[in-house]
Amino acid sequence: MDIATLIGFVVAWALMIMPMATGAGLSAFADGASVQIVLGGSLAVLLMRSKLSDFITMWASVFAKVFTAKVDDPKELIEQVTELANIVRKDGMIALEGQDIPNPFLAKGVSLLVDGTAAEVVTANLENDNDLMKVRHETSVAMWVSWADIAPAMGMIGTLIGLVGMLQNMSDPKSIGPAMAVALLTTMYGAIVANVLAKPISEKLQALSEAEQLNNELIMQALEEMQKGTNPRVISDVLASRLPPKVRAELADA
Numbered sequence: 001m002d003i004a005t006l007i008g009f010v011v012a013w014a015l016m017i018m019p020m021a022t023g024a025g026l027s028a029f030a031d032g033a034s035v036q037i038v039l040g041g042s043l044a045v046l047l048m049r050s051k052l053s054d055f056i057t058m059w060a061s062v063f064a065k066v067f068t069a070k071v072d073d074p075k076e077l078i079e080q081v082t083e084l085a086n087i088v089r090k091d092g093m094i095a096l097e098g099q100d101i102p103n104p105f106l107a108k109g110v111s112l113l114v115d116g117t118a119a120e121v122v123t124a125n126l127e128n129d130n131d132l133m134k135v136r137h138e139t140s141v142a143m144w145v146s147w148a149d150i151a152p153a154m155g156m157i158g159t160l161i162g163l164v165g166m167l168q169n170m171s172d173p174k175s176i177g178p179a180m181a182v183a184l185l186t187t188m189y190g191a192i193v194a195n196v197l198a199k200p201i202s203e204k205l206q207a208l209s210e211a212e213q214l215n216n217e218l219i220m221q222a223l224e225e226m227q228k229g230t231n232p233r234v235i236s237d238v239l240a241s242r243l244p245p246k247v248r249a250e251l252a253d254a
Contacts (some may be wrong), residue, residue, distance in 0.1 A: 158186025162186065221238070240252065
């Protein structure tokens with residue numbers, strides 16, 4: 001569970017809802033027509049510009065991933081591959097068979113090494129997996145970025161609809177209030193969807209993707225050195241150069 005994302009999500013919504021409830025009351029900020037235009041309209045437009053499978057994935061797995069995803073700590077990965085390199089140095093590559101390796105990318109690479117796969121084939125295979133993962137992640141990020149762009153636009157459309165309704169019924173004071181509510185609330189809903197939901201999630205997904213890609217590159221370099229028979233300590237030092245100085249020092253003292 002990503003505590004930072006969960007806390008930020010809950011606090012952001014609470015800080016908006018509490019002033020609404022203590023001010024005009026939550027009912028004043030609830031308008032069916034505005035929800036229909038902004039939420040329903042923006043999702044419909046998003047579906048229109050996307051593949052159905054991407055739209056389903058956006059909700060079925062990506063949204064949950066933002067709150068539950070855990071990218072491996074690079075320091076822990078380096079410690080693990082160094083341990084694997086020590087095993088190889090003592091007992092040979094075949095000794096890696098049956099090792100408990102939680103990271104699936106590292107597990108696949110180790111499996112290829114155990115099978116005696118040529119170094120260039122291992123590298124090509126893992127690079128292909130990393131590239132495909134990057135494309136999947138970019139698609140998911142693009143979906144949320146698009147929603148962040150569409151929602152305010154739908155809010156503006158709702159505002160124009162409300163203003164037209166208000167101007168056409170200026171002689172009826174009772175109709176001005178509902179029309180003005182649509183005009184104002186659609187803009188608010190669009191801003192909330194874009195800035196408190198879609199945009200933060202897209203940026204979180206982008207950060208997770210970049211972290212995972214860096215880990216995969218670290219793993220590929222480690223496996224390459226391991227296959228060359230490089231000293232485990234040297235492997236650790238080479239990989240540690242990817243870490244911040246403070247973390248690098250912690251790894252050196254371990």
